[in-house]
Amino acid sequence: MIDLRSDTVTKPSTGMLEYMLKAELGDDVFGEDPTVTKLEEQIAGMAGMEAAVFSPTGTQSNLLGIMSHCQRGDEYIVGQTAHTYMFEGGGAAILGSIQPQPLDFDLDGTLDLDKVYMAIKPDDFHFARTKLLCLENTTTGRVLPLDYLKKIPAFCKENKLASHLDGARVFNAVSKLGVNLETITQHFDSVSVCLSKGLGAPLGSILCGSKELIKEARKWRKMLGGGMRQAGIVAAAGIYALEHNIERLREDHDNAELLAKGLGEIDAIQIIAINTNILLIKVNKNYPELREELFKNGVIFPKTANKAGIIRLVTHLDVSTDDILKTTNLIKAFYHKQ
Known part of the structure; x- marks a missing residue:
């Protein structure tokens, strides 16, 4: 996952x-x-x-x-x-x-x-x-x-x-x-x-x-x-x-930037902030359905947004660049079908 x-x-x-x-x-x-x-x-x-x-x-x-x-x-x-x-x-x-x-x-x-x-x-x-x-x-x-x-x-x-x-x-x-x-x-x-x-x-x-x-x-x-x-x-x-595992933290930061870049190309998603390995987004359309679709394909997002509607995504050593690209492509495909 x-x-x-x-x-x-x-x-x-x-x-x-x-x-x-x-x-x-x-x-x-x-x-x-x-x-x-x-x-x-x-x-x-x-x-x-x-x-x-x-x-x-x-x-x-x-x-x-x-x-x-x-x-x-x-x-x-x-x-x-x-x-x-x-x-x-x-x-x-x-x-x-x-x-x-x-x-x-x-x-x-x-x-x-x-x-x-x-x-x-x-x-x-x-x-x-x-x-x-x-x-x-x-x-x-x-x-x-x-x-x-x-x-x-x-x-x-x-x-x-x-x-x-x-x-x-x-x-x-x-x-x-x-x-x-x-x-x-x-x-x-x-x-x-x-x-x-x-x-x-x-x-x-x-x-x-x-x-x-x-x-x-x-x-x-x-x-x-x-x-x-x-x-x-x-x-x-x-x-x-x-x-x-200290030197490799740069990879997490780079992957967070890559994720932000990919999600920023999707109209239904708003990038709130990107800092080091933490990305804050708002999903303006069908988040529960999106999360379920991602889970079926091996990607786990938070269950819900916070009270401000913000979802926190965090990159780490168990997430590769290929994983980021897969996640972005899954989300693009989901909204393309909407």
């Missing part, structure tokens, strides 16, 4: 599975799994940070970061449609008693720092304590500009804020900008990096930060049920992904 719903649907490659089978294992809760340790040291080094902790999911990794920066009654400033606010079950508020203060993203995926400044609460017992600025890179495929990122450390220092980056697709930003990971992450106090999206591992995310922050995060990880035993078998997939 050609599955364009998300880059989370990727399956481990043969090479990745073979690498996993050969992983040296130990008990990670005791700090004795050498493969987990290798992965944590590897990604921390790439991010230019002191330490890292492996967790099973990006949701947990982000929650570890927020809860390690903040205490009960604190507040974090975040994008209105950011994953940490909108798509993680309200964990920071429910489990951490940490209040989110959402702001609208600008068109480029940034949060206007003047608006962030205005949202910071006064030092007064009437208010939650504003402690953390949380950004996302990429956000709906948009890459945060480096000039913007360079402003973050001074802004946060001046306003006594810590900073966290939800870097679920940060390697897509790395690929798009042609830089290394540290060029982006050096501007933050912590970063969560997902291994199971464009990098193709079956699961896992890494939180990177200072030794002190990661020590705190390990305590929260255990409390949240994220303490794993012989986790090296899945950490090995992350190591393989870092060593084999």
